[in-house]
Amino acid sequence: MRVLLVEDDMMVGNALEQGLRDAAYAVDWTRDGESALTALATHEYGLVVLDLGLPSADGLSVLRRLRASGDATPVLIVTARDAVASRIAGLDLGADDYLVKPFAFAELLARLRALTRRSGGTAQAVLGNGPLTLDPATRVARFGATEARLTPREFALLQALLLRPGTVLSRERLEEDIYGWGEEVESNTVEYMIHSLRRKLGADAIRNVRGSGWYVDAPP
Numbered sequence: 001m002r003v004l005l006v007e008d009d010m011m012v013g014n015a016l017e018q019g020l021r022d023a024a025y026a027v028d029w030t031r032d033g034e035s036a037l038t039a040l041a042t043h044e045y046g047l048v049v050l051d052l053g054l055p056s057a058d059g060l061s062v063l064r065r066l067r068a069s070g071d072a073t074p075v076l077i078v079t080a081r082d083a084v085a086s087r088i089a090g091l092d093l094g095a096d097d098y099l100v101k102p103f104a105f106a107e108l109l110a111r112l113r114a115l116t117r118r119s120g121g122t123a124q125a126v127l128g129n130g131p132l133t134l135d136p137a138t139r140v141a142r143f144g145a146t147e148a149r150l151t152p153r154e155f156a157l158l159q160a161l162l163l164r165p166g167t168v169l170s171r172e173r174l175e176e177d178i179y180g181w182g183e184e185v186e187s188n189t190v191e192y193m194i195h196s197l198r199r200k201l202g203a204d205a206i207r208n209v210r211g212s213g214w215y216v217d218a219p220p
């Protein structure tokens with residue numbers, strides 16, 4: 001899943017970018033509000049982690065303009081402990097959740113998982129279409145009686161497919177969910193990971209439409 005990280009503090013930003021990448025997110029990091037709005041207008045993100053105190057356009061005005069444009073991407077805002085009024089304003093402007101700095105990184109990940117499942121219209125922690133399931137907290141996938149723990153990139157790929165069951169996703173579309181800015185795209189990664197997922201879970205777990213892409217079956 002592709003995440004837009006908006007944070008002007010270099011130390012915090014570096015730590016969050018690395019942590020999110022380690023947790024299998026594709027991360028684009030912008031350091032000011034205007035760049036964030038440009039990124040949001042040109043890429044499709046699954047989540048936004050938004051600091052409120054930012055140069056050029058502050059976090060609240062980013063949020064206001066994002067929602068005014070009809071963009072419903074889930075947004076988690078991060079604020080200073082004393083910024084109660086900003087947090088309230090952020091939630092009222094359409095933020096979905098918030099964290100107060102400093103926060104435990106594990107809590108950020110749990111909140112992002114919660115936002116992802118709510119934006120997918122479900123309260124279930126485990127993604128799935130029936131026979132095929134994926135637990136985002138543990139990266140364990142099951143297909144029928146077969147169970148496997150996935151690598152971060154295998155997880156990112158299967159999650160992208162399971163969030164849009166029945167929809168054929170192209171290689172380019174899947175790469176968007178796997179690679180953030182500055183990460184070198186290796187040409188056969190998607191094909192290689194599909195192969196690896198099928199070997200771990202069974203060939204029928206992921207369907208291929210020749211020349212178009214891949215999909216997982218929609219729930220019965």
Ligand code: CA
Nearest residue numbers: 008051053054
């Ligand atoms: Ca800041």
